[in-house]
Structures are given as structure tokens and as C-alpha cells.
Amino acid sequence: MEPRNFDGDADRPRSAGAKQTGRVLVIGPYLRVRAGGADAQSESYVLRDADARLDEAAGLARAIDLVIADAIIAPISQIRPATYIGKGKVEEITGLIKSLEVDLVVMDCALAPIQQRNLEKEWNAKVLDRTGLILEIFGRRAKTKEGSLQVELAHLNYQRSRLVRSWTHLERQRGGFGFMGGPGETQIEADRRLIQERISKLEGELKKVQATRRLHRAGRQRVPYRVVALVGYTNAGKSTLFNRLTRADVQAADMLFATLDPTLRALNLPHGGKAMLSDTVGFISNLPTQLVAAFRATLEEVLEADVILHVRDISHEDAEAQQSDVDAVLRQLGINPDDSGRIIEVWNKIDRFDAEQRDELLNIAARRPEDHPAMLVSAVSGEGIDALLAAIEERLAAKRTTLDLSIDAADGAGISWLHRNAEVLAKELHDGRFDMTVRVDETKRDIVVSRFDAVPHLSA
Template sequence: MNEHDPPVTRAWVLHPDIKSDRDRRDADMALSEAVSLALALPDLAVVGQTVVPLPKPHPGMLFGSGKIDELKALMKANEVELVLIDGPVTPVQQRNLEKAWGVKLLDRTGLILEIFSDRAATREGVLQVEMAHLSYQRTRLVRAWTHLERQRGGLGFVGGPGETQIEADRRAIDEQLVRLRRQLEKVVKTRELHRKARAKVPYPIIALVGYTNAGKSTLFNRLTGAEVMAKDMLFATLDPTMRSVRLPTGADVILSDTVGFISDLPTELVAAFRATLEEVLAADVIVHVRDISHPETEAQAADVRTILGSLGVTDETPQIELWNKVDQLDPDEAEAMQTRAGRETGIFAVSALTGFGLDDFLTDVTRLLGEEKREEQLVLPYAAGKQRAWLFDKGLVEAEQQGEEGYVLTLKWSASDRARFETI
């Protein structure tokens, strides 16, 4: 390790498998996802992972005393500095477990917030993360205020006469939240102006949505040539990335890559990221990218649909499902998946990595966008008599002038008209 490298924190991931929870997920799958979440944070080394079977949560400690001693020995033997618990942990449980084990502890919400903090790039994203972080910390004020100050860089907490430290902290957080809300309102207004300006560009918006790590950014990069971070990592994208792109079918569109959804995303985080996901509400077509090779692909798809519903997305917006990562299936399975997808309207088995199956998908996107005619100017060299005759023959020319370099044509045509014209 280079002496300038930041120190690596040794972390252990625990998934409490609560038997009394009838809706609980497959424990091994949940643990695997939690480890992927942890790996999305830089400077974190996951040195171990454990599923902890639990009849029901213990109110004060989450786990029973025997299990706490057993895990303590495990933490000590592996020099663990941070425990990540895949699930909700109350402030009291967190304080007690940190004391018992002598380590720092983050629950699922805390971990997701850390990832959001690490990834948020736009001004709006940063403000949203900070607000979600403060709201979360406000519920944790049973803990020592110094811990809070150390964890979030300090907010300059000063208590008035007769105030307890917790009351002072709470008041400081509330004041900071009010300030952040005002800043966010200004940023959102600015973005609203940008969105209105973009609405004047007569390009439809295609929003890519999907469970985190489904391959949205890989697809976005393939279609736009943009270097959006596309790693096999959860939450690789946090701020919507917009690019205008001409599809191979000739249609000009704006492509929007959004943050990945995840199961059990706390409602306060969905609220905090509502504006980040607003692009989805403005979309003309929603493309739901699924990792079809994932054992829990059906459950993941259900989570995405639930979050889309909570955002106010209705059936009126056309949706396409992309069964991505067929390249990771064995050939027989991939063929069966293609056959299944072929029987359904609006479903395509593809590989964003290799480009397999994308042509049919893009043709369908263009069909869904309709044959909307757009006005454009085109300069044709005087020698291009054949092309000019074709345009007049099809009734696409609105006006014509003679310029220095050729005919200046004002055309009203559709994407498919243009695509046909380019083959002449």
C-alpha cells in the first residue's frame, strides 16, 4: 500500500434473518446484496460476512446475549472496525452494540446514506443527501454529540442556557434542514427552468430505470458513447445523466440514466431522491432494465415497479422491459429467454455489454415515440438532385432557398423519413 493511500476500514457484514418476519427475503441473497453495497464504498475492506438466524429482534440489543458474545469474539479475532447490519437498527440498539463490541456500526439506511454521500455529484444531489443524512442523524441523538460532530464534520452546535446537549443538537439540525430546504428549492427552480428550456428542444426523453447493478449505465454508454461510470457496483449512478443521442433508427432522443433502485430503500430516502428521479416522470418512454441472470430478478423487478408507482408513474407512459445480461446465461437458457421475451410485446432479451438484441429494442422505442414530425433545416449540394427530388416527391419540403453551398431546405419529417433519406 502506498503511504498516501487512505486507510482501509475492516468491515464485517451481518444479515439478521428474522424468523418472525414472514416477508423476509432469502437470507443468502440478502447477505450477498449487502456485501455488494458495502463494496460500493471506497476504503472499505469486507473481511467477513454472516447470516444471523434470529427468532425475533431483541428490543435493546437486537441479538441475544449469547450471540452478542459469540460475534464479539469473531470481531476481535478479525480486527473488525466497522459492523454493517443489513436491516434497521434502533438508536438504542446501535449504541448498545457499539459499546458491547467496541466497533462503529452502520445499519442499512446508514450504509446507503454513506454511499449516496460518496457518489452525489450535482448540487441538488449533494443537498438531498445532506438533508437525508441530517434527518437520519436527528433520530440517533441518544448517542454522544461528539460522535455526531465527528461523523458529519461538525455543525457548530452551541447550546443555549439550560438546554441539554441533545436539545441543542436537535435544534441545530432543524435549523440546518430549513437552510438546506431553501437552497434545494432554489436549485430545483433552476432545474425546472433547464427542463423547460429542454422541453423546447423537440426531442422525446427516454428514461432508463432498474434495480441497482442491472446494467443501465453500460446500456447508456453503448447508446451514447458517454463515459458514465459503469462498474459492476451497486449505486454506480446517483445523479441523472442526460445525453441527446440519435438512435440507429434515425430518431433523435434524450437519454436519461437514473439511480438504481433497491429493495427496502427507506421511504425517507425515496423522498430525498424524488427530484433526482423526476426525470422519470417527464419521460416519453420508460425502459426498465433487468438483470435477467440474477436469481432474484423477479423480486427486483417488483421492487422497481413499486418505487415507480410511489413516484406517481402511471400506465399511460409507455414502458419497455429489457432482459439484460443474457450473455451471462448458458446458451440453452439464453435461447429460452429470447423465446419467452419474443412472445411478449415490449420485452426484449439483450446484452448491453455485447450489443446483442439492441436493434429490435431500438426499433420498438422509435415505434413507441410515434411518427412525430419535426422541422429541420438541411443544406443539400446543388449536385444532389436525386435526394432533392425524393424530398419533394414525399412532400417533406416546407420551404426552399438557394444558398452559397447549395439548396437550403426547411423540412418537416419524421425519424423514419430521415432514416430512409439517408439510404438514398
């Protein structure tokens, strides 16, 4: 066991308003991995050293205002079926739990239900595994009705699978000892039925909420807004960039998962065009597949986005591993992370580098293929934001047509239609007529051509 003094969090005053829900001991029961080995979790985990993994787990615990009494790494060489970690470690931790007076233990791994129960019994404390912790975080961060419903549904599905698995386990054990039935059986069945009823009810409610959402989206599609979506590892700076780009006062907190549900705002492009910018849930490593599935609908804006900004905290020591985690989640959602026509990499937090390091970063960025640029920005200082907006505009323009037309200056209705439905790139008054250059979606091209006799724009 390697105790680590975890930045004195237990004694530090928490930020005003933060609710203290309990003292927690965070345990990283990490398998000793030989080079090239895998610890049965996600591959990228092998890239991370145990300290960084433990820090991340502690960060997740802090995200729901838990007071971290201590965080320790418990290296293991094999997973024990009964308690995940070995007997000696279980006992050592029992002592630690008593001396630290904690009532919750976070195990940064996926525990089988029986392991969770055995540990809770041994330690006389509640035990949360990684999925349980993530579900707690999602639950607290859900802002919309849809988000809350999805979290509750994911939670119930998680519980149901645990009941089913533990039930199978008990049955096998009983069979082995020659017992039939026994106490607990009816309770489990009753629990399962209750959970199933609640799941069906929630699914019904969710369908209704999603239908409303689809209506809203259909409404938005009638205006020529394209969607730009922000994705990125949790804490990469998405909300801060979202605010910077839209100048909206949306909550940005130094917390994981400050945003769960997509938030949409208008994004003003340099030449007067508009797009919708959507902020999404922060991705994290090892996001259980069942959760990705549960949040697919919440991530619909990302699926449909014309341009996806992949925001990266380039100052983070795990920046590379975080990138592969985000790419993996994108793939799970059916998005090709190498689609350079759609994805722009945004290297955020460059204000954290000195001049020399920035030059080095610029060099690395300059060596990237031309169609795969990286935009260097600081969402906090605003540096690089104009260039980023120009890159977004250019990427969106690639999917649009530019047309020239001439319109009577007295045709107020026609001019206002053009302003609503097209991006007006140039407008000059000549002899009572406006000569205009406009950019429109492919879907609007034919209307503009027939209504205004527009012709394809000939660039100089």
C-alpha cells in the first residue's frame, strides 16, 4: 500500500455553497501491468501512471463535493473474486477507514455486485465503484428533464443488472449446498419487478420529452443555422470556450462535468453568418459502454453537427491519453475522429505556456497536415479566438455555395429574406440596385437561383 498525502483536502475549507456529503477514502486498486499488458479496463489506461489515474478518480469524487480524507494506490497482482483486492489489503484498509473516520469508499475499478457487498460488510462503509461514481456525477449535473430521466434510467439499468447477477450468484451457491429457494429470493424478485416498472415508466416519459426535443430541432432546421458542437475531455475548458465564443454567461466551474446536457447558443461568425454552438457532456476515460448508450440521445447535437470542435487541455500532462479517450467515445457514437472535414482540434489553455514552449507548440501544430490543423487558443485570455472563428466559418463554408445576384433596393421583402436565409458576404448599391454576394446551404441554392436570378460567384 502506498499512502499519499492527498493535498490536505480533508482540512481545506471548501468553496462557499459546496455541500459536504461525507468523507471519502479513494482507493486505486490497480493491477501491476507488465509492459504491453492490459488491465482488463480500457487500453489507454495502460498509458497512464497510477498517480494520474488516482488523481482523476479523486477529481471525480470532488466533482460531487465529497471530502477526500485520503487517496491511496493499492497495487494488486490479480483480481480476487470475493473482494477484488487481497485479504491483507482489505484488513489494512479497515484500519484506515476507522482512523480516518470515513463513511464512503470509492474503488476506482468495476466491482462485481458480490465484491461490493462483501467490501461494504468488511468495512462497514458504503462502497462506490467507478460506474457508480460516474452515475452519481451525471445525476448531479443533469440540467434538463431529459438529462435527469436518462441518468435515472442508466442508474436503474445498472442496479437491475447487479440484482440479476447477484441473484444468479446466490442461486449457484445454494444449488451447491443443496438448498432450494431461501430467504432473499422473493425480496430480489420484488426489487426486480419494482425496478422494471420504474424503468418502463421512465422510458415512456423519456419518449415524450425526446419527441418535444425533435420538434424543437425541426423548428431550428427551418432557419439556416448550422450546428457546431464542442466535445472534449472533462475539464478541457469547453464551457469557458462556449462562453468566450458566444459571450454568454453560462456556468463554468473548476469542476468535472459542469455541463451534462447540451446547451445551445447562437454563434456569430466573422462575416455575419450564424451557427448554433452546442456544449456537451465532458467525456472521461473508461466511460462504461452502457452509459455511452444512455447518453446517445443527449449527444444528438454532436451526431448531427456540421463541425465538431474537439477541445483539448494541451497543458495537461495526460493530454495524449485524453485525446484517445475522446476519440474512442466519438467512435462509439459512430463519428470518425479522423474526419478532418468535420472535426477541428482546439488546443486550449495555451496561456499556461511561456514564449519558448508556445513556439514549440506552434511548430508541432505547423507540422500537422494542412487539412488537419490544430487551432491554438486560450479560452480565458481570448487569444486565438478570432482565428478559430475564421476556421469554423471556413469549414462551414466548404459545405455551402456562394452566389452573386442583383436585387432592386426597393424590394424590402426580398432583401430581408436573403438576410434571414443566407450569409451576405458583400452588398453594394449601384443605380438603385444592390449587387450582393451571398452564401447559402445547398438546400437553399435552387430557391435563390430561381427567385433572384442568382449565378455562381466567380472568385477573383
